[in-house]
Amino acid sequence: MATCYVCGKKRMVGNNVSHSNRKTKRVFKPNLQRIRILTDSGPRRAYVCTRCIRSGMITKAI
Numbered sequence: 088m089a090t091c092y093v094c095g096k097k098r099m100v101g102n103n104v105s106h107s108n109r110k111t112k113r114v115f116k117p118n119l120q121r122i123r124i125l126t127d128s129g130p131r132r133a134y135v136c137t138r139c140i141r142s143g144m145i146t147k148a149i
Contacts, residue, residue, distance in 0.1 A: 089119055092133035093144050123148040 090097040102110040130148035
């Protein structure tokens with residue numbers, strides 16, 4: 088199970104609810120992208136969620 092390198096976002100569980108109100112388990116997965124980012128120890132590949140990428144919490148490595 089992959090998590091976001093920046094914010095730690097990971098999968099969440101919930102319920103599918105049918106029209107007759109029956110409930111079955113389901114999984115909500117974050118939108119993780121494997122990108123090259125700059126860290127203190129240099130560039131590395133990491134899984135980062137799209138919200139962290141879009142909000143500028145990381146700097147991309149070239």
